[in-house]
Amino acid sequence: MGRILSKTESESFVFSEVLFAPNSKLRTQGDRSLALFCILNGGFIETFRHGKFDCGPGSVLVKPVGEPHSRQVLSSGAHCVIIEIKSNQDKRLEGLERAFDDARVIESADYFSLVRKIYKEISAPDRLSEFAIEGLALELLTRCSREGNDESNSKIPKWLLDAKGFIQDNFKDKLSLSAVADNVRMHPSHLARRFRQTFKSSIGDYTKRLRFSYAINQLIDTDKSVADISTESGFYDQSHFTSSFKKSYQITPLRYRVAARHYIKSRRFRSE
Incomplete structure (x- = not known):
C-alpha cells in the first residue's frame, strides 16, 4: 500500500x-x-x-x-x-x-x-x-x-503503447509531439488524434499529469525547493509549475507540502 x-x-x-x-x-x-x-x-x-x-x-x-x-x-x-x-x-x-x-x-x-x-x-x-x-x-x-x-x-496498437511508454520514460525532459512521433515513426497529427481517441487525453495533458505526480512525491518526501522540483519535474520554471499546480489543485505547491506533511504527521501521532 x-x-x-x-x-x-x-x-x-x-x-x-x-x-x-x-x-x-x-x-x-x-x-x-x-x-x-x-x-x-x-x-x-x-x-x-x-x-x-x-x-x-x-x-x-x-x-x-x-x-x-x-x-x-x-x-x-x-x-x-x-x-x-x-x-x-x-x-x-x-x-x-x-x-x-x-x-x-x-x-x-x-x-x-x-x-x-x-x-x-x-x-x-x-x-x-x-x-x-x-x-x-x-x-x-x-x-x-x-x-x-x-x-x-490487447486491442491498442503496439506503436501507440510504445508512444505512451516513451512519454512515461521521458516526461521530465522537454518533450514535444514531434519527438514522440519520431520515436514511433508516426505522423504527429495521426499520433495526436489516435492518442486522444484511445486514452481520452491529449499528449500534453498526459505528460503534465505525470509531472504533477512526480512533483507531489518530491514535495512530500524531500526538502528540495519548489524551484528545484519545478525544473526537475519538467516544468519550464517555478512560476509555470506553481500556476499549473494551483489551477489543478486549488492550492500552491508550498501550501500542499505543508498540509500533506501535517496530515501524515497527525495520522502517525494517532496510531502511536
Whole structure:
C-alpha cells in the first residue's frame, strides 16, 4: 500500500487519497473487497493472471475481489483516489460486485470528471460531502459495471503503447509531439488524434499529469525547493509549475507540502 494522504468513509464506501512512491513494487494475494483505483496523476503497471494493464493518468482500474495481482509504479510515482466498496454493509452493492469477474481499465473523460468531483469533495469536505460522494461513487461504479473491456491493452496498437511508454520514460525532459512521433515513426497529427481517441487525453495533458505526480512525491518526501522540483519535474520554471499546480489543485505547491506533511504527521501521532 502507498502513503495515505486522506481517508473518508460514507455509508457504502471508503475513499482514500494515496500516493505511491516512484518505482515501488507491490504483490498481493488479492483484496477482500471490490475496489476502483482512480489515477489522478502518474501511473503504474498492474499485472493479473489473465493480463497486464497500463494504468495512466485519468484511468480507472477495477480490481475484483480476491484476484492476485502485482504493481510496478512508474518513475513518476502515482497519485490515486481508491474507492473500496463495503458490500457487506450495503446489500444493494452485492449484485454490482458480482458483475466484475475480471480486472479492467477504463479510460474516459466522463469517468475522470466524476473522479475529479469525488476528489474535490474529499479534499475540501463540508456537511453535505458525505451525501455527494456517495452519489458520485454509485454513479461511477454503475457506469464501470456496464462498461466492457473494449479498451484493454490487447486491442491498442503496439506503436501507440510504445508512444505512451516513451512519454512515461521521458516526461521530465522537454518533450514535444514531434519527438514522440519520431520515436514511433508516426505522423504527429495521426499520433495526436489516435492518442486522444484511445486514452481520452491529449499528449500534453498526459505528460503534465505525470509531472504533477512526480512533483507531489518530491514535495512530500524531500526538502528540495519548489524551484528545484519545478525544473526537475519538467516544468519550464517555478512560476509555470506553481500556476499549473494551483489551477489543478486549488492550492500552491508550498501550501500542499505543508498540509500533506501535517496530515501524515497527525495520522502517525494517532496510531502511536
